[in-house]
Every structure is written in C-alpha cells, then in structure tokens.
Amino acid sequence: xxxxxxxxxxxxxxxxxxxTLGTFYSDADDARARxxxxxxxxxxxxxCMLLIAVMLVCEHTFAALG
Amino acid sequence: MALDPKPxxxxxxxxxxxxxxxLPGAGHAYLGQFGLGLALFALVEGLFFLGLWxxxxxxxxxxxxxxxxxxxPVLSPEIGNxxxxxxxxxxxxxxxxxxxxxxxxxxxGSMLAALSGVLNGLTVCHAHTLARASSAxxxxxxxLPTAAGFVVPGLGHLTQGRRTRGLIxxxxxxxxxxxxxxxxxxxxxxxxxxxxxxAGQFGIGLPGMLAELAFGSARVTRDIxxxxxxxxxxxxxxxxxxxxxxxxxxxxxxxxxxLPLKSSAPEPASAVSKVEIRL
Numbered sequence: 044x045x046x047x048x049x050x051x052x053x054x055x056x057x058x059x060x061x062x063t064l065g066t067f068y069s070d071a072d073d074a075r076a077r078x079x080x081x082x083x084x085x086x087x088x089x090x091c092m093l094l095i096a097v098m099l100v101c102e103h104t105f106a107a108l109g
Numbered sequence: 110m111a112l113d114p115k116p117x118x119x120x121x122x123x124x125x126x127x128x129x130x131x132l133p134g135a136g137h138a139y140l141g142q143f144g145l146g147l148a149l150f151a152l153v154e155g156l157f158f159l160g161l162w163x164x165x166x167x168x169x170x171x172x173x174x175x176x177x178x179x180x181x182p183v184l185s186p187e188i189g190n191x192x193x194x195x196x197x198x199x200x201x202x203x204x205x206x207x208x209x210x211x212x213x214x215x216x217x218g219s220m221l222a223a224l225s226g227v228l229n230g231l232t233v234c235h236a237h238t239l240a241r242a243s244s245a246x247x248x249x250x251x252x253l254p255t256a257a258g259f260v261v262p263g264l265g266h267l268t269q270g271r272r273t274r275g276l277i278x279x280x281x282x283x284x285x286x287x288x289x290x291x292x293x294x295x296x297x298x299x300x301x302x303x304x305x306x307x308a309g310q311f312g313i314g315l316p317g318m319l320a321e322l323a324f325g326s327a328r329v330t331r332d333i334x335x336x337x338x339x340x341x342x343x344x345x346x347x348x349x350x351x352x353x354x355x356x357x358x359x360x361x362x363x364x365x366x367x368l369p370l371k372s373s374a375p376e377p378a379s380a381v382s383k384v385e386i387r388l
Contacts, residue, residue, distance in 0.1 A: 056288070057285070059281075060281045060345065063281060064353065068356050071360055073271065076274075
C-alpha cells in the first residue's frame, strides 16, 4: 500500500510540473496563464482518473489475467 | 526595444538555419557575418572534437547491440550539430563490434560533444533570427536570455523581467531534477547506464552537468527501488526545460522583431467586426 501511495505522490508531482509548464508555455501572459491553470489541472488529473477507472474495469472484466 | 516589425531580410532564415545545422557558422557566413561565423565554428566544432578525442569516439558504444540502428543517435543532443554527428558516425559509428574498455575521460568527453550539439542548436536559432533582425545586436538580445535558461533553468525568464515565471520554472524543474537524482541514487547521471534518459535530462543544462561531474561516477552496488521513477523525473525535467527555452526565445523574438505574443485566449473582436454585427 505504501508503494502505491508513493507512486501516486510521484505521479502528482510529475503531473503538476508538466501541466504548469504547459500552461505557461501556451500563454505568454502570466495572469492569463495563472487563471487557466486550475482548469488545466482539473482536465489533466480528471482525465487520468477516468483512464484509471477504465483500466480497472477492463482488468476486472474481459482483461482479467485470472 | 521593439524594432521595425518588417525589417529588411539579410537572407532566407530557413537557409541560414539549415546551413548552420550542417556546419556551425555557415549560416552566419551566408548572412555576411564571416567573423562571427568563424568564431562560432571554432567554438562548436572545437568543443565537439575535444569531446570526441576525450571519449575516443566511443559514445555510441554505450548503446546495447540491439539498439544500434542508423537512426539510434538521432535521439541524442549531438543531433544539434548534424555535420559533427555525421562525421562521428562515419568515422567511429558503433565501434568495431567487440567489447573494449572505455577511456577514463569518456563521460566528460561525451558530455562536451553533447554540449556542442546544444550550442549549435542555439547557433541555429541565432542564424534564423539574424536573417530577420535589423541588426546583429537585436539577434544577440534574442539569444542571450535563451542561453541563460540553459545555464540555470528560469534564468532566461528572469533576465527578461518575467520574475514569477522564472521562479516557477526554476522551482519546478530543479525540484524534479533533484528528486529524480535522489530517487535514482545518482545512477541517472551516467550516460553509459541510461543513454536515452540521459539525453532528455541533458536539457536541464549546467546543473545537470555539474551534478554529473560531481556524482556521475558513483558505483551502483545494490538494487535501487525507485530508479525508474528517478530516471523519468530527471528526463522530464530536462525536456521541460527545453520547452521553457522555447518560451524564452519566443518572448524575446516577439519583443525584438515586433511579432505578436503567444496566447491561448481567443482574439478580441475588432472594432470593425463589432460595427458589422450592429449593422
């Protein structure tokens, strides 16, 4: 369980760095970039959660190894 | 200082950039800057051949045999100096096909050759800008902050007066790089061990090179639990710094050449279109 938490934390850090740099890269104006940041974070991590949910469903249905 | 938005071109920017990519300084010579071209040629190729000499031309022998394809070196920083890379592949390639000892100075030599690739990348950008700028000084002003961003992540933004952005870039990228190095217990600082991850990580610039010189030769004597995570963090930090460098370059370019700034926000409706809507 600790391992899963560490991986989740590392993913959170990495995702934050990528989304933040991506946000600032896409807008030269700092104020507009800061304004867009929460929406981009939500989009990225929301999308990741959705992907995790789909993969878990697949893993426990037709793609189950057992 | 914003200059004339449409200055007279000295030559075709794409031709200047392509010439420089193949032969450092050739683009500047094409644009009439022979002295600068010669100096850049000496700097980039001097660094490259010093690196090649120190590494014995064996850098690409780091690659496992199954990875040794003609396109394998493309994903290395040396690609910025295409002429040098082609010369190295023609004369040294992947070695004679037998395992042989590396020279003691190979890590440093390999780093210098990679640095020549990055420097020539900056030289390509300078040539492209010079072809469009009204003066050589304007092209220098575009490139200097970009080069500063390679010395320390975020420094380029700071020199442009974009303090918040520079501090965010510095904090995020250095945190990622340091965390990656700690997770990988320094094993990410070796090109021999992790050829392609190292290539991405090289984008972090001087901090990465200094860390490699200080800790790159540490021996790995046990299993490292989070080595994969560490490699990814280091690699992503380097790649994100390249994105930050492009941001610095784009900002300076728009300031000096009078080009519009990049924005994700929709363009405001012009007065003309408002009148049209009312009609």
